Every structure is written in C-alpha cells, then in structure tokens.
Amino acid sequence: MSFPWAQQYVPTSPFMRWMDEKLPLPRLIHGAVGPGFPVPRNLSYFWNFGVLAGVCLVIQILTGVILAMHFAPNAAIAFDSTEHIMRDVNWGWLLRYAHANGASAFFVVVYIHIFRGLFYGSYKAPREMIWLLGVVIYLLMMATGFMGYVLPWGQMSFWGAKVITGLFSAIPIVGTPLQQWLLGGFAPDNAALNRFFSLHFLLPFVIAGVVILHIWALHIPGSSNPTGVAVKQESDTVPFHPYYTAKDGFGLGIFLLVYCAFVFFMPNALGHPDNYIPANPLSTPAHIVPEWYYWPFYAILRAFTSDLVIPFTHIVLVPAKLLGVMAMFSAILLMFFLPWLDTSPVRSGHYRPLFKKFFFFGLIPCVLVLGYCGGAPAAEPFVMISQVAAIYYFAHFLIILPLVSSFERPDPLPFSITEAVLGHDGRARLAPMAAAATTPDAAGIAPAHPA
Amino acid sequence: MANDQGTAIPDAPAGDLPAAAPLPHDGVRRRDFIHIAAVSAAGIGGLAVVYPLISQMGASADVLAESSTEIDISAIQPGQAIKAVWRKQPVFLRNLTPQEIAKADAVDITTLRDPATLAERTTAGKKNWLITMGVCTHLGCVPLGAGAGEIKGEFGGYFCPCHGSVYDTAARIRKGPAPKNLEVPLHSFTSDTIVKIG
Numbered sequence: 001m002s003f004p005w006a007q008q009y010v011p012t013s014p015f016m017r018w019m020d021e022k023l024p025l026p027r028l029i030h031g032a033v034g035p036g037f038p039v040p041r042n043l044s045y046f047w048n049f050g051v052l053a054g055v056c057l058v059i060q061i062l063t064g065v066i067l068a069m070h071f072a073p074n075a076a077i078a079f080d081s082t083e084h085i086m087r088d089v090n091w092g093w094l095l096r097y098a099h100a101n102g103a104s105a106f107f108v109v110v111y112i113h114i115f116r117g118l119f120y121g122s123y124k125a126p127r128e129m130i131w132l133l134g135v136v137i138y139l140l141m142m143a144t145g146f147m148g149y150v151l152p153w154g155q156m157s158f159w160g161a162k163v164i165t166g167l168f169s170a171i172p173i174v175g176t177p178l179q180q181w182l183l184g185g186f187a188p189d190n191a192a193l194n195r196f197f198s199l200h201f202l203l204p205f206v207i208a209g210v211v212i213l214h215i216w217a218l219h220i221p222g223s224s225n226p227t228g229v230a231v232k233q234e235s236d237t238v239p240f241h242p243y244y245t246a247k248d249g250f251g252l253g254i255f256l257l258v259y260c261a262f263v264f265f266m267p268n269a270l271g272h273p274d275n276y277i278p279a280n281p282l283s284t285p286a287h288i289v290p291e292w293y294y295w296p297f298y299a300i301l302r303a304f305t306s307d308l309v310i311p312f313t314h315i316v317l318v319p320a321k322l323l324g325v326m327a328m329f330s331a332i333l334l335m336f337f338l339p340w341l342d343t344s345p346v347r348s349g350h351y352r353p354l355f356k357k358f359f360f361f362g363l364i365p366c367v368l369v370l371g372y373c374g375g376a377p378a379a380e381p382f383v384m385i386s387q388v389a390a391i392y393y394f395a396h397f398l399i400i401l402p403l404v405s406s407f408e409r410p411d412p413l414p415f416s417i418t419e420a421v422l423g424h425d426g427r428a429r430l431a432p433m434a435a436a437a438t439t440p441d442a443a444g445i446a447p448a449h450p451a
Numbered sequence: 452m453a454n455d456q457g458t459a460i461p462d463a464p465a466g467d468l469p470a471a472a473p474l475p476h477d478g479v480r481r482r483d484f485i486h487i488a489a490v491s492a493a494g495i496g497g498l499a500v501v502y503p504l505i506s507q508m509g510a511s512a513d514v515l516a517e518s519s520t521e522i523d524i525s526a527i528q529p530g531q532a533i534k535a536v537w538r539k540q541p542v543f544l545r546n547l548t549p550q551e552i553a554k555a556d557a558v559d560i561t562t563l564r565d566p567a568t569l570a571e572r573t574t575a576g577k578k579n580w581l582i583t584m585g586v587c588t589h590l591g592c593v594p595l596g597a598g599a600g601e602i603k604g605e606f607g608g609y610f611c612p613c614h615g616s617v618y619d620t621a622a623r624i625r626k627g628p629a630p631k632n633l634e635v636p637l638h639s640f641t642s643d644t645i646v647k648i649g
Binding site: 062066069070084087088089090091092094095249256 | 489493496503504506507508509511512513514
C-alpha cells in the first residue's frame, strides 16, 4: 500500500466512479487485499496463518451467533439447552462441533502465527505495534475461550470457572472480594453463567475490532518476509491479488480439510468427557485440566509449589499460590516487552545461527514440554519438569535473547528479496553503499554484506 | 500479460518470474481448468455450508415432536366448547346442539366465501363434534365464542375481536376480513371420549 509502485485504483465503469466518490470501499479492498497491495514475493506458507486466523474468527462468530439463538444462559437449563442443540436443532450438532473445534483450530493457527513471528522477528521495528496488538488479541482470545467453555455448564465448565476465578483469590487483601465480584457469588452460579455468556458474545467483536487495528498497523510497513530484509524495489514484491489470494486460498483449502476431519470424524478428541456430566457443585472431577491451548500456562501456574520465604526464617514473603498466578500472567505479559528484549538488528532467524539454536532446541521444546505437563496430572515428575521448563521459558526471553542479540555474529543477509529468490539482483552490483543511499529502508537496517 | 478472457493479470516484476506458458492451439490452458475447478469446488462447498446455517432456524426435532395431542371430550355438554392446545396453538372443540347443526346445514354453501358443509368439516357419525383451530384465518388472533359467556357473533359461532371476522356455527367465515373458514386440523376419535389431534 505504501510503496510508490503500488498499482493505482482506477474505477472503470460510471457506477464504480460514482461509488468511488461516495464510499471508496472498492478502493480500500483494492489497496488492502487486491492488486494495489505489493507484498514481498518470497512469503512462505507460514505467512498464510494471519488470513487463516481471520477465517477462524469469522467461523467462530458465525457459528457462535447461531448457537446463541438456541442456547439458554441459565444455570438450571444451560446443560439441557446444549443437549437440545446437539439432538433437536437442525444441524445443531454440526454447529456446536464446528464452534468447539473452531476454537481449537483458531488457537492452533494463532500459535503457528505467533511462532512464525517469533522466529522471523516480525515483532521488531517497524512492526512493534502489530506485535503488541497481536498480544492483545491473544489475551482477548484466552478470555473469550475460557468463558465459552463455561457455557455448556458441564463438570469441566463449572470447575474450570471455579479454578480460573480462584486465581484472582491469590491476590492479597482484595483477592477474595474480587473473586466474589467476578462470579457474582461465592461459587459459579447463574449470575456467573449469565455474565460469561454476555461477555463471550461481546468479546469476539472486540477481537474483530483489534484485528482491524492489527491489519491497519500491518499495512503501514507492509508484511515482513522470510529473509527479514526490507522491501527495496518493485522486483521485491508481487501484487497481493492474484498471487497471495491464490496462495492463501490454497492454504485455506488445506486448513479446512484438517478442520473438517476434526469436526466430522473426531469432534470430541480435544474435549473432556467430564463436560458431558451436568455441573455438580458438590463433586470435583478427579483430573481437572483446562483446554489444551492453556496447558503451557497452566503448567507454569502449577510449577510453584513452595512459598517465597525470608531465608532461615518462616516468614512468608509471597505464598506459592500467588507466585504461580504472577508467573502465569507474567509469561504472557512478557510478550509485550519482546520487541525491546531482542535487540539484534537482524530480523529473520535464518541468519541468526545462535538465536536459531536457542529457538529450535530451547524455546520450542520448552513450550511443548510445558504444554504436555499442563495437561498431565499435578504429580511428579511433571511438577519438577514444569519447574525446569518454566525457568527456561523466562530465561529464554529475559536473559538468553538479550545476550544472544549482543554476542551473536549474524550470517550475511542477501542484498534484497530479489537476490534471495533469484540468486542475483542487478542493482546489488551497486551495493552496498550506493544502494543503501538510494533505496528506502524504513528500518534502516544495512544489509550485512561481506565487505 | 493477459489471460484468454482478456482481463489483465498484474505483471510480475519484469524478467524475474517464469513467463506464463504459451497458449496451446485450442486456447485452453491447464490453469483455466484449475480456475474453474477451484471456483466450482468453493461454490459447491459454500452452498453446502449455507444449507445447515439456514436449516438450523427451522422447527427443531423437539418442536416437531409435539405433532399430536389427545383430548378427553367426555365432559363437554351440547352447546359447550373447550379450548385445547396443539402445537402451541389453541384448538376449539365444540359439542354442537341440534339447533346449531340445523342452522349450519340450512345455509346455501354457494353463498359462502369458503364453501364447505358441516358434514365435510366433521367426522362421519360425529357431526356434533366441531373441531377447529382457534386461530382466525385473517391475522392469527384467537376468536371469541368458545369460552363460557364469550361473544359468539351474529352467526352464533365465533367472533374475532381484532378485525371483526364473524364465523357461523360450523366455524365458516361469514363476514369480515378473514379469507377462510377456521381450519379443521387432522383429527380422529380414538374412543367415544378421546379425540387425537394431529
């Protein structure tokens, strides 16, 4: 959009000229996802996941609004109305399975999207705002997903609500009143179910709003790319349409195949059987776990098993419960500081030999292990493994990343995206000094060509 | 660059991407097939998605399951009527007096807006049992005349207070805006005292 060689929108018919004057929506589409949006020519399939996340949000809102037509947010009949949807409503089973598995699909897509950003340094200047808005979207998704899981009012719904709101009771002094305020009572009941339903309906539209900001912020510098080298010239880009509409369309087809495989052939694979038992405030399920997408953070929460005490005394500074809650929230809030923790001027992990090792052999296994432990029973050896992994998680972002950034010697970057793709770039012969002086590089990152 | 429909494909950066394959003799490229196949699959898939999204708003299985109801009519004396509920709508069950039957039979049906005889609207041998929906055929209000003391209208049957439709003793429309007689639901007598509606 912002590149000078972007194709200009030219309305062809009198109607389109009239429309362009009154409401230039076609012009907006042309510039946002049409031929008027030049995009780096080397985007891999990892760049499909933003569009896929958008599709997931649409699926969730569409199926969710429909489910709300049939669901009764009342503690006395919520479970029955969920079963009514499954048994009586025409295609109700499909809509509910599409919505429940749609939540998982949304998180799968978003996690790949996040790790794409983590590896390719998409959070770095000039794209910090896109990243920050993305973290906001992720937080909203976690809240929305949690409240949605409460609505069927099964055993996992009820005890999930109790445990998650119980997190707030760890806060000193105001904790218990805060939990009672959140629930509208001493335990989850009709008041909690009603407000969760209201917010679960509202938040997706808030997410949609932040998504618009996320995309707006993206269109200012344009997409990053697997080399991390900024777009310098027209030959570095192709128009979004038809090149990436086709590529995203293909990726969407693959995504829908996997999604439908779950919806139609294993719709309960990611759920818990206990949630088909009506909520019972007097009996907690033996093994209570949140949905899989919260597992890494749940593992961090449970990793804190002893109080922080003043050494050689019994004076508790911070109780274990509060430590766990603080660590869990910090693990997510940490992401807000990432653009300033990683100070390396090279964006793409491809050209960062040390960063790459820590990413693939440190961060990825660490999060997978945390995820596994979060879903496992709260017993040894999982607690100890969680503790080690949680320590690594924080160390990775707070210690390793800043240190690697200052000590690492990055590999030479290609002169341009064109050179990365074709192996040569006519203009690179002028490089590096002349090219650096004449090409717009918003980030001001000089290509690390061998001198 | 242009495809064979003549619409422009935005140019790739000059000399960087492999040029599109030249058109074969019949002017149909492999890519044309892919376009048509992809758009067709997406179209059919889209319709397949839209169908359940629309169908879900229809009556659900539990609503359809309320398809019949059985009513005990043993307590209804001649000249009395009761209101029952079938599919969440009122049904009038009326035990006609011989005078009301005679009055209904005396009408020349060719003069009626919706011609029908009382015999056609009742079960053979049970001509005194007039069973109709309590739903005015104009805009769906519940006519008066079934409950004790309610206005029966100038033809002695039912009177709809909303817009003044008047029905006779066979619940046929005689006056006012309603286009049809009160509907006779499918019903059968499972015994002398039990009628099954639906």
